[in-house]
Amino acid sequence: MTEPSGAGSTLRKLAILFRRDLAVARSYRAAFVLELFYALFGAASFYFLSRFVDSPQLEKSLPQGTNYFSFVLVGLAFFDYLTIGLHTFDESLQSARQNGTLENLLVTQTSLPVILAGSSLYPFVLLSLRTVIYLGWGAALFGFPVGNANWLGALLVLAASVLAFSGLGILSASYLLVFKKGNPVNWAVIGVSSVVGGMMYPVSVLPRWLQFIARLTPVTYSLEGMRAALLGHASFLELWPPLAALLIFAVLLLPISFLVFSWALRRTKITGTLTHF
């Protein structure tokens, strides 16, 4: 008896693709455990870096009530969502090509977008776990302030960020589908975002023309919203501007990326390069 292919069936497919990746990761037990401890070393190095660079003058440039350690911890922890958003679709496509499972996945009754979405769940969940541990180590050992954070607001900003970043990720996967290697979408987005997005320093310290570019980059709004929710204890009303900007990015990028992806998939079925790498 087969199930009708509705929302329930799609959720089951997403869940089993997640369980597949979890089972593969668990089979490498040492790496699985060690990955969780990297967060401790990361949080410790940001703390000592902040002790080195922190000064009253620097604090004037930071959002009110924050110090450099908490600023940079949030910046680095949440910038990774952009990196994962851009890499996860590419990597799941590339690994399926390399381990020979792509053809077998594609002849099932599940569309490639659902397979890619399911394959991106595990990296996002793992990253979220790592981020929680980052913040946990920061709060437990280095005085990261979490007492009055707007957690629900932070979750909303995170969800909107993942949607916006996924649009970029699907565009990136479309490029990889057609051209196989040397992805300029990743290079451009991550390169520009790391300079102007406000990961290690506030956007306000940039020259005016770079601040303008920062306003065209979704990670800027993501980090602003996240810092406001976690460090600035912002209300939902105060979170609305970055949240709205992220939703506009998502609404624009997701349909465009799906169109481009459909075109790329069709093109590779014409040129015969779908499973090449």
Place this chain on the structure above:
Amino acid sequence: MKTFALRVENLEKYFPPAATGWRALLHPMMQLTVPALRGISFELEKGGVLAVVGANGAGKSTLLRILTTLLLPTQGRAQVCGFDVAAEPAKVRSQIGYHTGNDGCFYARLSGRENLNLFATLNNLSRAETARRISELTDLFGLGPLLDQQVRTLSTGNIHRLGLARAMLHRPSLLLLDEPTRSLDPLAAAEFRRFLQQRIVGEHGTTVLFASHTLAEVEQLAGWVAVLDHGRLLGCDTPERLRAASGGATLEQSLENMTHRAARETQ
């Protein structure tokens, strides 16, 4: 009235020419000028077994990839159980099971059962049906004690059995096999052929189309043989009639005669 599992009409497939260096950037937009299939037509009745034979580059894998919806045809059409491969790919995929001779096509660090569970879910099988089918296929393929081992610990022969089990999970009407015994030793290949003939075709009546270079395998399994040469279909008939028509004492001689005649005609 005959019912067809597969109907192929004037099927053509062209690829863009190979490109390297900077020209590779233009490859996706290049004109499709390299022929892989040149207007082939044939039909396969339900329950039949058809072997596709031909030299490397004859178009066998291209044909199978079109039938599995991994490639789009350039011209012509192919229907699987009445569904068009280009217009109704999802319906076609619900009718086919696909297995290649490649043994690296599983998640090696998952068990056979975890792999089968995954592919059953992706083929829309309910939880209860998945458990039932895995149990049935485990008995059918003799995989019982191996099913809970990681795939990387299985022998090539057992991975092939697992591959066939995966292809059969959703009870496909048409089984497509691309050089299924390519990486098997002679004994495992003979066992695989016996298994396919007795259990899959004999007991289950599944329609099978397979590509092969092994003519003994073709003679043992196939009721019909399609001969491809440089993308052209030189003949599609029973092995006996192909031998009679081409004047060969064996299938091997018949193929040689047919391909030499085709080469002379194109000169």
